[in-house]
Amino acid sequence: MRRxxxxxPVAVAVIQVMGTHMASWRQGxxxxxxxxxxxxxxxxILVFRRRAPGLTAAGCAAVALGYVAAGFPAGPFAVSMAIALVLALVSGARWWAWGSAAAFAAGAAILFLLRGEPQLxxxxxxxxxxxxxxxxxxxxMRRVERHRAEAEQLKHQADQERLVIARDIHDVVAHSLSMINVQASVALHLAERDPDPAKLLETLANIKAGSAQSLSEVRQVLSVLRQDAPRIPSQRLEQLPELLARLTSLQTHYSAPQGEPVWVDEKVENTIYRVVQESLTNVVRHxxxxxxxVAVQLTETRAQVSVADDGIGLRGALEGNGLRGLRERVQALGGTVDLGPGNLPGSTPGTCITALIPAPRASQEAS
Incomplete structure (x- = not known):
């Protein structure tokens, strides 16, 4: 809208001139x-109200006092001063407004007393x-503060959404590239030492299927940026067996949950899926x-997921971005993540990642 x-100023000029003219006519x-x-x-003077509200108030007060000092007929001659005082106060020039009003009141009072006019x-x-x-x-000021708080809330929500998207992209890309790297290594080994084309074709087919699934997940995550997809990518618990099936270089075992409590929603399922995905990525890479x-247990009070391997263990390794992102996901739901030895039967210590997510009611009671 154009200002x-x-x-x-024109409206005030009409009011002051016409109003005072009619008042003076009645006064003869x-x-x-x-x-x-x-x-x-x-x-x-009101033309400068935006650039210098304080000086505008002082100028309008001086003009109004001059009108009183000249003894001109009474009327709505001080409308411009009243508007200037209000605008100065609203804009923050309080000392100018109060000082101008006090100066006008003092000057007018002295003039009325000297003339003996009972108009105080x-x-x-x-x-x-x-x-x-x-x-x-x-x-x-309340409106400004409310708008500032709303802007900060929107910025916080945007930051949280960017963080979620960044974690999703990391989990999908890191896991996918790790799986493709393993399958490509197997294919290279077969091509060099095993002349059986059937095994080589099977490995290449696994690479193709894994890359196609990875592209689909990446597109799903990136579609959030175009705002044409749900804010939470739909990764459900029933997709975990398919995720494990891609690990053709490992022996895998999955203990599925017995039933699904009502409180386990899509966000919880997506978090469990990402915990398993990131854990498997670390198993393959390190x-x-x-x-x-992999074991998932769901009860009325909590969800627990554990991923244990028979590898070389932590050996003092520091946590990377993947594990930090995993902790952030679980902590956002009020849960915890623990790292320890795998303790699989008949194996080396290995590593076990365990995530606990409390049910909303249980989380509130604990806090």
């Missing part, structure tokens, strides 16, 4: 040219104007394992 800075007096000039001077009670309208201006200023076991 019309002259609309207010006439407006002189000097009176009209003063009635127009105040509205003219008429100065009470200044207090009403200043009080209205202070109330308008307080309301403006564990040098031959066997991995």
């Amino acid at each position: 019309r800075p002259l609309f207010l 007096a006439e407006l002189s040219a000097a009176a009209v000039l003063l009635l127009l001077a105040g509205p003219a 009670i008429g100065l009470l309208w200044l207090a009403v104007v200043l009080l209205g201006g202070e109330l308008a200023r307080a309301g403006r 564990a040098k394992a031959s066997r991995v076991e």
